[in-house]
Amino acid sequence: MSDDHSGHLKLRYHPGLPLSTGKTFMWLFLSTEIMFFAGLIGTYIVLRFGAPAWPLPHDVHLSEPIGAFNTFVLICSSVSVVLALEAARVNKAGQAKFWILVTLVLGTVFLGVKAYEYQAKFSHGIYPQKPHSLIYEKADLPYASRVRQSLESHQLRLSKYESPTEHEQSQLNITDTLLRHFARPVELSAAKSGDMQGQLALDRMAVTIMPREGQMVLEQERLGAEQDQLETRQTEIDAQLQSLREKQSQLQKQKAAGAAASDPSPVDATGDQTGAVGSDPTANAEGADQEIDELDAKISQYAAESAQIQGRLKAVSILSNADHGLNEKYHWLHLPMVIPGGNMWASTYFLLTGFHAVHVIVGLIVFALFLFIRLDVNRIGSIENIGLYWHFVDLVWIFLFPLLYLF
């Protein structure tokens, strides 16, 4: 840097650093960017490792292979920028433009994959903020109420259709069954008991809506056991009902016979029978009436239990058919789901990838503008600067990929 002015007083501008102003400021900018992203990543690490719970990648629909693919795309785009710079250095403007175009395409692919990933999260109700987010931290009473409300609003919406299609009708049936035999009972038992039974019901509700790793196996076993239990109870009740109904019809016949006997004008068809049973006194009719009433009460009691069991069996079959959870099987349900730490995860994920994506977009805008100018040897300063920026974007992703996808 120290140069000797040999004798004559011809003063000349001398830059403080032996590089162009553009490059100096690009590096200054990048050093602030290093601190910016270091701050973000540091915050993420504190929140990630200090959090009492953190979702597994699978719980929040993060796909590691897709993330790895995006890393590969960005590395390729970094190479293509370098090749563009090398082409411009030897004044091959066309080649340079080709490599810039390749970079632009690769950057767009990266953003496209990112958009696809965001879409996968949004469609599963994973948003960084509350109005849209379906993530709940724990299975508690407010959560159960929210599930019930959600089902009720589905029911309301679906029952408004005047002539529902088959699909809508089945949706309505599912909603009805789940509401009556799944959500409301769980909420009720949680509200009433306040002990482990209520909490267990809540936990099972959360698992059937969105199971996390390995939880569904246990839940399937429980549902299977419950189904067996309900079915044996059902056959018992059926047998009971059968015998009660037989008894009832017998009594009714007797009563009819008694009535026919006492009746002064018997019908022709029952005429033979009246002769057979006619010996019974009419005083028995009152006792028979009372017995029939008792039987009716019993039958209606059993029938109510049977209907309840039928409904619960329907709900159980819906729940056990959805072996990846209700939200996965019936996508339209969009029920609130329990992901411990999910909200914090969503906030950090969308913040980090969002800031990175903004940087990618800025880079792509510059590359798009570069397509309109001749990229010969006079432009190598500009290409080098945007290259530095683009490599930095790549660098940030190199750290974000393992931190967000693999940790």
Add this chain to the structure above:
Amino acid sequence: MSEHQSVETDTHNTGDGHESHEHHGGSIKTYLLVFVALCLLTTASFLTYTDFWRDHFSPQAGWAFMMAVSCTKALLVVLFFMHLLYEANWKYVLTIPSIFMSIFLVCMLIPDVGLRMNRVSEERRRHMAVEQKEPSNIEAQPTKNSEEPSAPAKNPE
């Protein structure tokens, strides 16, 4: 290195800006080698995703490994793609302070992480997704995944 520097100072003395930088930077072959290395390293960090890794190493080992891989990749990108290897000494002026700032920042966050990892309130522990093995806290545990024998008998009234 010293040749490059002298070339640089010469160009600037003639006031040419960046016009004659052609000797400055690696060859295409170097770039392609770096590219292959980056791809291999990405595959390496992706290894931690496989079942093999999960069966044989602890998650902490995986994190350390991935960070090492990421740092190596970052170094490759910075040195070759961003030409820092071929730059004059000014590079230290810009990079070292910001790197130190970042390292300090991360170091200052470490106690925070440690504190939050080791001191967990009862409320937080109760809602941990991954169960913490804390013998004093057994009674707070059965909320998650515990097999209650009477579980299936949950008939609605």
